[in-house]
Amino acid sequence: MKEYLEKNEWSIIERGFDPKKHMISESIFSIGNGHMGQRANFEETYTGDTLQGSYMAGVYYPDKTRVGWWKNGYPESFAKVLNSTNWIGLSIIIDGEELDLNKVKVTEFVRELNMKEGYLQRTFSAELDNGKLLKVKSTRFVSIVDKEIGAIKYEITPINFSGELEVTSFLDGDVKNVDANYDEKFWNPIHHAVNENRATVTVQTKKLNYQFCSTMETQITQDGQMLNLAGTAKEKEKYAGVLYQIPITKEKTTTIYKYVANVTNRDHAEDQLQMVSANELEKAVSKGFDTLKEEQAAAWKAKWLNSDIVIEGDVAAQQGIRFNIFQLNQTYSGEDARLNIGPKGFTGEKYGGSTYWDTEAYCLPFYLATAEESISRNLLIYRYNHLEKAKENARKLGFEKGALYPMVTMNGEESHNEWEITFEEIHRNGAIAYAIYNYVNYTGDERYLGEYGIEVLVEIARFWEERVNYVAKKDAYMMLGVTGPNEYENNVHNNWYTNRIASWTMQYTQEVLEYLKKTDLELYQKWVNKLGLRDEEVDKWTDIIEKMYYPEDKELGVFLQQDGFLDKELIPVDQLDEKHLPLNQNWSWDRILRSCFIKQADVLQGLYFLNHEFDMETKKRNFDFYEPMTVHESSLSPCVHAILACELGYKEKAYEMYLRTARLDLDNYNNDTEDGCHTTSMAGTWMAVVEGFGGFKIANDELILRPFIPGQWKSFSFKVLFRGARLKVIVDQEKVTVKNETDISLTIVVYDKKVELQGNEAITIAN
Structure with a gap:
């Protein structure tokens, strides 16, 4: 649509009343607490x-x-x-x-x-x-x-x-x-x-x-x-x-x-x-x-x-990120563990305003880095409190054990009624497990594992154990009849991301069990007894991990989104006439399902989550293969692509994807802002700046930065809370400055160089 909102660093301003845009404005100008x-x-x-x-x-x-x-x-x-x-x-x-x-x-x-x-x-x-x-x-x-x-x-x-x-x-x-x-x-x-x-x-x-x-x-x-x-x-x-x-x-x-x-x-x-x-x-x-x-x-x-991001030299980008941060802070305060983050927040009714996997996959990083630890912990406890309902969900679908967290919920029960999502988009279970890993990795709060986390992980691992099927002819475990993150493919076999996140969950669960066994044998034994966990069950997970089937094309050097993906006619999006876009408003569902076009990150979602497991060439080959076929018609798509593009040095693509996610609602990219803003995409916008342009990661209890700055910006800065310290990172075209705004000293890594950052100290490193 034609832009109608003024560019302003701290305000969203509409001049002149156009009744045709009023419902869009009703969403954008929403308020909440x-x-x-x-x-x-x-x-x-x-x-x-x-x-x-x-x-x-x-x-x-x-x-x-x-x-x-x-x-x-x-x-x-x-x-x-x-x-x-x-x-x-x-x-x-x-x-x-x-x-x-x-x-x-x-x-x-x-x-x-x-x-x-x-x-x-x-x-x-x-x-x-x-x-x-x-x-x-x-x-x-x-x-x-x-x-x-x-x-x-x-x-x-x-x-x-x-x-x-x-x-x-x-x-x-x-x-x-x-x-x-x-x-x-x-x-x-x-x-x-x-x-x-x-x-x-x-x-x-x-x-x-x-x-x-x-x-x-x-x-x-x-x-x-x-x-x-x-x-x-x-x-x-x-x-x-x-x-x-x-x-x-x-x-x-x-x-x-x-x-x-x-x-x-x-x-x-x-x-x-x-x-x-x-x-x-x-x-x-x-x-x-x-x-x-x-x-x-x-x-x-x-x-x-704690949460502001400052961008100099690009008012559109500055307004976009502040709008997204503002809406996130309006939507969820973290004070009530009974509450979660609806994909429309308080801006509309679409999607029921309920809890989706979006919270764990996209929102948690924002609250980890910008709010006190208890707030992100409450997001995890919300899921722990729904564990019994997740087990009930699995039984309703015919599983004898394990837990299947719902795609959509308010009280833990599944309340989504599209079969290809309710029954098949089971990768959501992996996002719950990954959120536990992400939280503990970020905060160092290993107590959570023994208090709540291990029970959730074991029940999710049990679900995956029953959901896979063993194919004796190939001596491999497979996952049939699923829908991956790319919802423009339904009922496929061996979605690479689903298979990978399932085996990773079982592996991480085993690692947590070993950690508890070494650090608190009494607590470990308590959970083993409560869960009825047997050695042969854990051994079965090992067998699945070792023999999980992953579709791959060795010649192209890419992981296949699912079996048969290469049988499609592979056409880049830029060869489509614009009259076809967005596909979901112009094509039949049958035509979409038969096409190669991808709604959002799928294989690339796995490369984002498990980033540390893949080398740069693997990421590059997969990004170069899949991104040109991606139509980004999910609000969750541009941010993951922006982060990976930053890591790969694709500066223009990273900036393009950032602006698309930052101004998704302000510019009504997907022609659907009138029924509410896209809250979880807003969290993705924060990720695109901090994890993408900031190159921000946590590994081995250390904060890692590898920033680069788009050519359109004079500078940008962001703040993160980490292990009690608040750091301000300032990046311009020549240097990176990191200021410690607290008394707590810590070790950080900037461009592979370890730096001891004392309390209330600032360091500067050339780009």
């Missing part, structure tokens, strides 16, 4: 195309599965993160005419997402049908200090008239999900009430009995003076509002303050919800909007201290 989030819907009435969305983390609904042909093993439901009570609503009527940007003439429209301080602001001028002109300025945020609080400041100034303003400030729980399988509404009414300037609405899900209580207070000022207004109660089922009638004067501003507390019975006793909501609201009101906003700015300053 890890506990709740809100699409950039207008506060006032809007009758044009919109996806109204207010979301509470962890509150979901098991929507009955809808498929045309039922198969044994299908999940009964798809877990949906719910569109919850609309808490931002304001009905604005001026002299009998409602303010609706779909109906009035709009000028001077500016929408800004201030990423530095964490708020959304909108200004515009409107001409009503009767010729009356007014200016509006709206500012809102959800607090990352008081996680259950949202605040709005809405300013109205009549330009060429005096008259009467009618404002209804309301809470509306009568909402629905656009992705509901049967168009049903998921909320039942519990309670609603109005008391002077306050209103409360409590609703409950039709299944699982989640209760959601919102309480609001509205204050109105003119020229900075609080008005003592007697509002009129507006009540109906799942709705409560207060109507105010206010005389307004030409060129004098009326300001509406709306404070809302949103609480759920996930966090509070059901019979205490209304009291808790009222108490939290009272605290917010006593602080006032300006204080809440100042606290918000200070809290965001602290977040940026």
Whole structure:
């Protein structure tokens, strides 16, 4: 699409209102705090195309599965993160005419997402049908200090008239999900009430009995003076509002303050919800909007201290990376081990807002390097807490032992109902195991292995043991009927990545068992007894590891994505007419499956994960073979290619892939931003800079850097937390500077040279 957002280092800015782009902007300008989030819907009435969305983390609904042909093993439901009570609503009527940007003439429209301080602001001028002109300025945020609080400041100034303003400030729980399988509404009414300037609405899900209580207070000022207004109660089922009638004067501003507390019975006793909501609201009101906003700015300053990436000389790249980091910090705070990272965060409903393998494969590295250890540990504990459900999932598919983690979940049960993914995209199990390795390798927290990790690893290894089949004629183990990371291939045999991650998982599980045996024999024996682990079982894993079949073409020197891949007509993407792209919007599924074209990294995903196991020539041959056939129609694709391109010295390809992932949503590359942003791709953007251009790795308990800088940049810098230290890495066209911003000394490796970096010291090395 044509770019319509201004390039700015710290803000996303839209000038001029185009209704055709409004739903895209609703996604991009979303706000959140890890506990709740809100699409950039207008506060006032809007009758044009919109996806109204207010979301509470962890509150979901098991929507009955809808498929045309039922198969044994299908999940009964798809877990949906719910569109919850609309808490931002304001009905604005001026002299009998409602303010609706779909109906009035709009000028001077500016929408800004201030990423530095964490708020959304909108200004515009409107001409009503009767010729009356007014200016509006709206500012809102959800607090990352008081996680259950949202605040709005809405300013109205009549330009060429005096008259009467009618404002209804309301809470509306009568909402629905656009992705509901049967168009049903998921909320039942519990309670609603109005008391002077306050209103409360409590609703409950039709299944699982989640209760959601919102309480609001509205204050109105003119020229900075609080008005003592007697509002009129507006009540109906799942709705409560207060109507105010206010005389307004030409060129004098009326300001509406709306404070809302949103609480759920996930966090509070059901019979205490209304009291808790009222108490939290009272605290917010006593602080006032300006204080809440100042606290918000200070809290965001602290977040940026650890996670900011600075790029000089390329505003588009700078804006892209900050937008992605901002959304990641809005989506997940790590404070609640019951929560995870939905692929759309709080920006939309697609994919159900549930947990995917994306968390372990793409998001974990960001939180490892930018937040305290407990946050990434909680991501792993989330999966540990779902282990029993993962074992149930395996039994439902006919396995006698082991655990199969779901492709999509909220509570550990599989809730994805496309057969080629539910039953076949089992490589997700390997990502869970790899996340344990990645976490321990990064943090050095080997205690996790004995506390939680070994149980998960053993059960995943058991799944792989049963999933492979032994082919006596070839004396090899194979994996039949799978879908690898490349979802443009279904039901294939011996996907190289799946086979490799399976055998690696069994090997890593054996290594952890040996580690526990050597370091804590009593703990080792405890797990052996609890898991019923036998020597012959571990020996079977060894046999599978040694005899696993990997498709490969010796002549080309590449690993084959799966058996028969070379039977396809191999055509590079650049030979396709652009009218065919994106394939998923122009080709039939049959045509896609028969083609050589690749949706995202598959073989290359394995070379990224197990990077240390392959030499540079092997990586180069496989990259050169597969990347030209990759259409990057998955949001998870460009980042892996960018990282590998950096390692191989393909500077232009690395930069191309970086910009594509960094601005995937801002520039709507895949024509799908309107239904939400791509949160896990955002984590991939961070990886592309830090692991790609920064050459950042952890090996043998040492931090390794091998940076290079794109020619388009003057410099770039990033920060990482490692073993208690915070390092700032600055790279320009001539040198690399590493600053230790803490008292903790450590050894690092820069361009293969070991350096002792003392506390609060900086070192500089030529590129």
